[in-house]
């Protein structure tokens with residue numbers, strides 16, 4: 001079995017969940033973890049069995065024994081961190097949103113192509129078997145022509161002082177969670193909507209909740225919403241001329257289940273329970289790409305990531321949220 005040596009940059013919340021997933025991927029070697037604090041890196045390494053702890057991201061970038069780095073820092077750090085790892089010749093999976101805006105995303109993609117290494121935005125939703133099955137049903141025409149998608153992602157947390165509520169850290173609902181329903185719409189209807197509209201409740205310069213719609217040439221419409229200070233119903237339903245697909249049972253973004261409802265037929269259910277949060281599906285797919293020598297993942301190509309970033313810019317402009325990075 002060929003092995004892939006993984007490094008993790010930033011030992012925060014999602015890095016823990018990713019590391020748990022990595023433990024379930026055959027051939028994935030937990031090689032190194034980098035944190036701004038060596039003590040934190042050591043504790044993380046001990047918890048998941050990483051070989052090496054680095055007290056800076058720079059130290060891990062220089063370690064040529066690492067095949068691929070998972071970047072799990074806040075949005076505003078992504079460009080700096082990704083350019084450093086790509087520059088050092090490492091393959092990279094960077095958490096969503098890849099960048100604060102399309103200008104940054106473009107620079108990162110350009111660098112990856114120059115260095116000819118694997119690069120991907122960590123859109124983990126794309127890799128869940130229940131989401132893949134849903135997209136397959138739709139592609140096969142099982143619900144006729146897909147005409148509408150309704151999807152939301154909204155939560156309310158107590159810790160409103162976290163960076164995701166801070167404008168200077170590119171906080172706000174759209175970049176934090178609205179990107180998921182947006183990426184789902186692109187997967188269902190394609191990456192080229194011809195119209196969009198967006199509204200948001202903006203507080204302290206960031207969107208606390210938002211609603212946006214995308215309209216496509218053929219008449220298909222996606223009705224999407226997200227929030228970081230309001231729990232939403234968190235369902236995703238694709239309706240077509242002959243039936244519908246329901247992704248998950250709430251919290252659709254990491255589903256173990258999908259249901260196909262076709263008019264006049266018995267409901268078909270796909271179920272694949274999994275341990276932990278499910279990051280193993282994304283990590284497994286990335287590892288497969290690496291071993292095959294691919295530079296992009298077919299599930300989340302870089303040109304599509306750039307289109308997502310461009311649409312995020314447009315939606316933010318529509319509801320009047322701008323970050324310092326937009327002014328450069």
Ligand SMILES: NC(=O)c1ccc[n+]([C@@H]2O[C@H](COP(=O)([O-])OP(=O)(O)OC[C@H]3O[C@@H](n4cnc5c(N)ncnc54)[C@H](OP(=O)(O)O)[C@@H]3O)[C@@H](O)[C@H]2O)c1
Pocket residue numbers: 009010011012013014015034035036037040072073074075077095096097122124163175176
């Ligand atoms: N795929 C998903 O489901 C999912 C879920 C949540 C978040 N995310 C994405 O993952 C990224 C990280 O989110 P998170 O929730 O894990 O955040 P978090 O818990 O705050 O962790 C981020 C880590 O980044 C490092 N960091 C570097 N510079 C920092 C700075 N100036 N301020 C704060 N932390 C800094 C810190 O690690 P060290 O102290 O170890 O250096 C910190 O622990 C975000 O881009 C987010 O959108 C993805």
